[in-house]
Amino acid sequence: MKTKKGLTLLAACVLMLGILGGCGGTKNNTGGEAQGNEGSKTVKLTMWGAVPPENGPQEVVDTWNAEHPETQVEYVRFVNDDDGNLKLDTALSTGQNVDLFVNYTLTNLDKRIKGGTALDLGEFSDYNIDEKMGTDAATWKIDDKYYGMPTKKNALFFALNKDALDKAGLALPTAWTWDEAREYAAKLKAEGFKYGLVQHTASLVDPLDSALVKNGYVKADGSSNLDDPLITKWLETLNGMMQEDATTPPLGEQLTSKMPVENMFLGGESAMINIGEWLIRSSNNMTDFPREFTIAFAPVPRLADNEADFVKSGGLGDFISINAKSKNKQAAWEFLKWYADGGMIPMAAGGRLPSSNAVDQQTAITHLLGDHADTYDKASLEFVLYGDKTPTFVRSIAQEIVDMRAQEYEKYFLGSQTAEQTVQSMVKRHNEWLKQNQ
Structure with missing residues (x-):
């Protein structure tokens, strides 16, 4: 009897140990570990980005997951607008499942650094961001530190209907001014187009920042430089194309109709x-x-007029940070290096070209053009992507200034104030902001 009781007790203990072992085999927290059947541990990482999964991210993580069974990555999409960024910031601040996340502006990155959620990558010594990404990467440094890695080459350019260009007898520019672009727009419209040029409203203001990055947003005496002569030139040139030449859509019409400019081209x-x-x-x-x-x-x-004085919008983007609170920083770092140095190639089909020099340029272009390479002038594409050595900038001024300027130049393009009044108002409001934020 004693033997029977002893065996019964032993069996119960074995059963209990088995249940406890099963209960302790997985963790569902961010960056947690799932224990496999043979005791191997699988790290789970979650990456947040704004690109729809079907435009490359899902293929990227599927490729990684197939090659790295020990570290599995899940992609979560957020929309890159105010609501979407708030959703990401809330997830970061409340300890939800975020191991890696993409920053699309310096403003959002700065906020996340101050919130303690972006890791200083200086703790890793096996990858030189400056060497891999080039001098443009430094634009993303804050206090001389990298709190993430820029992974995408921003390429801004004019796309042109080459058939119309040839018909009008116009050469394909490799360096030109806005005065020349205005002439091209007029000659091309004469070939039967509704407009010679269309552009997104975000691109519309790039020439303004291009001038101020070079000449300074603030003068030596600490006052606003928004009365730089090139600002007036930009206003009058673009307004002339809208009102006098009718070669580009009036801003009022574009704003009210939410004009699909890509479709129009x-x-x-x-x-x-x-x-x-x-x-x-x-x-x-x-x-x-x-x-x-x-x-x-x-x-x-x-x-x-002087080409040597030109700085264009561009630089690098898709700045990926590691959550400073992640439980698996090393695993996230390994994935980030792999992603930057070629793992992100499937993103090229959606227009996101890798910025790392570890990626072959022709491979990137091949993925970018896909099955329709014969419908592009490839030589001119290679030039604007890799041959044009004009210095670039990433807009880094305060959002309040961006909004203030837009309010004033929209009044001008809508006809409610002159160019002179617009410049004066921008300078006055900028000086007030500077005084309040000394």
């Missing part, structure tokens, strides 16, 4: 568009945007 209503590498995602979509013309590319024009 691809649909043959405009001969040129001021845009970036994301155009290729749409121009390769021959189902929704069928076209028969070849697309050529030119650098964005400059306001200044």
